[in-house]
Amino acid sequence: MPNHPVDVHVGSRVRMRRTLLGLSQQKLGDKLGLTFQQVQKYERGANRIGASRLFDISKFLDVAPSFFFEGMPSEVSKSSAGFAEPGESFEHQHLDKRETLELLRAYYKITNLDVRKRVFEVIKSIAAEYEK
Structure with missing residues (x-):
């Protein structure tokens, strides 16, 4: 039986x-x-996380339990009766990669907000060059 898309989403969060x-x-x-x-x-998402376990996880990871449901793809939230399709959403393609998470962690270690904003602008301008 395929993994339920809600379990996959919560697990990825x-x-x-x-x-x-x-x-x-x-x-x-x-x-x-x-x-x-x-x-x-x-x-x-192979195993479903029970409510009390999710509550414990949220306390340890210092987020509200609702954090795990944020950003759920609309096709999942509209109909939870279906199961995950073979194609991956943007979140699973990019946010689930270690490289992305390490980049985010490094970015937020920059405590000077002006420097952080400049880094952000540089990355956006480089990305814009690849969109052409």
């Missing part, structure tokens, strides 16, 4: 937040009394 905080699956698992393999299954 757990992975994104864990990675942004620089935590390993092992460390998250230890905090929650789980093995890293169970964390892997949650992050892939």
Whole structure:
């Protein structure tokens, strides 16, 4: 049976937040009394995360439980009866990659807001050159 798209989305948000905080699956698992393999299954959406477990995860990752449902693709939120299609959404293509998460983590380590804004503008201008 295919993974339910809501479970896949919630799991990807757990992975994104864990990675942004620089935590390993092992460390998250230890905090929650789980093995890293169970964390892997949650992050892939192979196993559904129960409400109380999601609440514990949200406390440890310092986000509201609603964080895990934010950005859910409209086709998933409109009809949760369907299952994940083979194609990946933008979030799964890009935000789920370690490279993207490391870039975000490094970007937010820049504490000088003027410098951070200039870095952002440089990246946008470089990207615009590739759109031509």
